[in-house]
Amino acid sequence: MEAISENGIGNVCLEEETPKTPKTPNNEEKAVNGHAEMTYDDNVDDHKEITTVDGPSVTCKIPYFTIEDFKKGSAKQFDEIIDVRTPLEFAEDRIIGSINLPVLSNEQRVTVGTLYAKDRMAARKLGAGLISGNISQHILNHFIDKPGNYKPLIYCWRGGQRSRSMALILNQIGFDAHIFQGGYKEYRKVVRDHVQENVKKNEIDDFQFILMSGTTGNGKSRILEALKDKGEQMLHLEELAKHKGSVLGNYPGEPQPNQKYFESEIYKALQFDFVPEKVVWVEYESFKIGNITVPKKVSNKMMESNRIHIEVDLEDRIKFILKDYDYICEDKPHLMQCFNRLERLAGKKKCDEWRKLVDEDKFEPLVRDLIVEYYDKCYRIPRGEALDVYKVPEGIILDQNKLLNSQMVLDIIHLGDQFMKNPTKLKIIEN
Numbered sequence: 001m002e003a004i005s006e007n008g009i010g011n012v013c014l015e016e017e018t019p020k021t022p023k024t025p026n027n028e029e030k031a032v033n034g035h036a037e038m039t040y041d042d043n044v045d046d047h048k049e050i051t052t053v054d055g056p057s058v059t060c061k062i063p064y065f066t067i068e069d070f071k072k073g074s075a076k077q078f079d080e081i082i083d084v085r086t087p088l089e090f091a092e093d094r095i096i097g098s099i100n101l102p103v104l105s106n107e108q109r110v111t112v113g114t115l116y117a118k119d120r121m122a123a124r125k126l127g128a129g130l131i132s133g134n135i136s137q138h139i140l141n142h143f144i145d146k147p148g149n150y151k152p153l154i155y156c157w158r159g160g161q162r163s164r165s166m167a168l169i170l171n172q173i174g175f176d177a178h179i180f181q182g183g184y185k186e187y188r189k190v191v192r193d194h195v196q197e198n199v200k201k202n203e204i205d206d207f208q209f210i211l212m213s214g215t216t217g218n219g220k221s222r223i224l225e226a227l228k229d230k231g232e233q234m235l236h237l238e239e240l241a242k243h244k245g246s247v248l249g250n251y252p253g254e255p256q257p258n259q260k261y262f263e264s265e266i267y268k269a270l271q272f273d274f275v276p277e278k279v280v281w282v283e284y285e286s287f288k289i290g291n292i293t294v295p296k297k298v299s300n301k302m303m304e305s306n307r308i309h310i311e312v313d314l315e316d317r318i319k320f321i322l323k324d325y326d327y328i329c330e331d332k333p334h335l336m337q338c339f340n341r342l343e344r345l346a347g348k349k350k351c352d353e354w355r356k357l358v359d360e361d362k363f364e365p366l367v368r369d370l371i372v373e374y375y376d377k378c379y380r381i382p383r384g385e386a387l388d389v390y391k392v393p394e395g396i397i398l399d400q401n402k403l404l405n406s407q408m409v410l411d412i413i414h415l416g417d418q419f420m421k422n423p424t425k426l427k428i429i430e431n
Contacts, residue, residue, distance in 0.1 A: 062167045064181040065153055067190055073272055078153040078178070079146075084162045085184065093260035095155070095187055096268045101138045103131045103162050131165050139169070148174055155180035155187070188260065191267040195295035204297050206276040208423055209235075210416060211302060213284035213382040214310035216246055216375040217317035217324075217367075219397035220283050223310065223412070226404045227281050230413060233274045234281045240265045243290030246375070248338050250290065252327040262292050270298075279416035284382055306419070308412065309386040312397055314371065320397050321367050329363045346374050388415055 065075070075081060081098040083090050086109050090100040104112065108130050116123035143150075152175065156162035159181050170177040180187070194202060212220050221238055228234040238244055240262055242251045250256075257265075274280055284307055287294045294302070312320070328335055335358055339351040350373065357366040390412065396402050403409065 060168055060171060062164065062171055063176075063178045064159075065178040066181050067186045070180070070187070071190065071271070075153060077151065079151050081153045081155070081180075082166070083184070084154060084156050084166050089157070089184075092258045093188065093264055094184070096264055098155075101142060101166070103134050103138075103156075103166055105134075108134075127161075128165075131162065135166055135169055138166075139173075143170065143173070143175075146175065149176070151176040151178070153178050153180055155183045157183050158185045159183035191260075191263055194267050194271065195263050195297050198296045198300060202297070203276075204270055204301055207270065207274065207280050207301070208276070208420060209280050209282050209301055209305035210387070210419060211282050211284040211305055211307035211382075212310060213307050213386065214312070215317070215371075215379050217321040217371060218310050218312035218392070219320050219324075219403075220310055222397060222400060222403060223392075223409070224281055224283060226400070226406075226409050227412065229404055230409060232281055232413060232416065233278050235266070235269055235274075237266075237283060237285050237289060237294060241289040241292040243292065245285060245289050247341055248325060248328055248335075252331075256290050256292055259292060263295050266295065266298060277420070279420055281416070306387050307382060307384070308415065309382070309389045310392060311389060312392045313394060314368075316392070316394060316397055317371060318364065318367050321371070322363060323398065332358055342374070345378065350374075387419070 065078075069075070075095075081095055083094050083098045083100050084103045085100070086102050086104060086106045087100060088106045090098075090102070094100070104127070112123050112127045112130065115126060152170065154163045154167045154170075154177055159179055160183065163179050163183060167177040167179050194204070212224060214220050221236070221244075224234045224236060228236075238249075240257075242254050242256045243249045244251075270280075282302060282305070285294065285302075287299045287302075322329070328338075336355060339354055342354075343351045354366055354369065357363070357369070390408055392408065393406070396406055396408070
């Protein structure tokens, strides 16, 4: 048997083989030695009709990339991770860092799916036509300038026809395309099991979290960002959830992500970005951040973790909130809607007082009253004694550069280093 390369293109080859049993012309697909192998029987020449007589065949082998490879961090070998699902599927959740090159649009997927329930063959023909057209556009618009050694990883819902269609064509061009075996479905199972698992031990148990507690407006997020800038590991749940945790905490013009995507972000950080040899700093949060819920494994880890406490002068807290929430003051209708939600807790009379202050553009007394009469009264005292209490020097929380270079941030880092040497509160105090 002699393998002859077909114009030197990729892994496509013509092989003359003599099968043991006759076959009818068909398309076969099977997994062979970690590859997705698609075989197209070729029994046609210029002078013969199609028969069941065996003849040359074209074989294209597409390498698989497994979920075990992914968990080891081996996806770094690829130039791009390509999600070929629809834009709606991609927006809901995806492998972090992937790009969306859909082989079917949202509408096309619905059309093909509806037709499939009535006439499978007609749906397959329509789907093939639409997918081919869309892949053609991606080749001309995205892949046209890729070098010959370009190596993408491609996935769809479960590593099925959508990802194989694109991978087959890219490999025939000459690229080294791989298919993510099991697709998004397998990926999502791993993420869910990792961050939601409540019984079995996993890698999250190996980390040491230190939470940062403090009242509303004391700049905990800014301190965490300063720690990150100093090279510390920081899991910024508010940033991932696109919400500051309070009733007024919506990010301006930015919706919260889907719960699944939030969990994907946490999985990426704890699986690939962080190492268990260093502290992970986390804000002391409610387990509900806007519409997002902190997954069970992570929330349980937070509940059993130690904390430090931050104290900031009231005047600095007022100034900080006016600066950090300046977009709220510019959107009076939205602010009024927020007060509607607060009536149940603060009472209609108090909310009417706040509305009057908004109408009169008196935002400084508004913030002062919100802090004193609502946020501080609703603040739940954290459980357990803090490892240490940090009194933020006047004005520092309002200037990120001063905060970054402050002795307080260095002291917090030192505490974290000491904690990792002796991860109990008693030993920290003795040191």
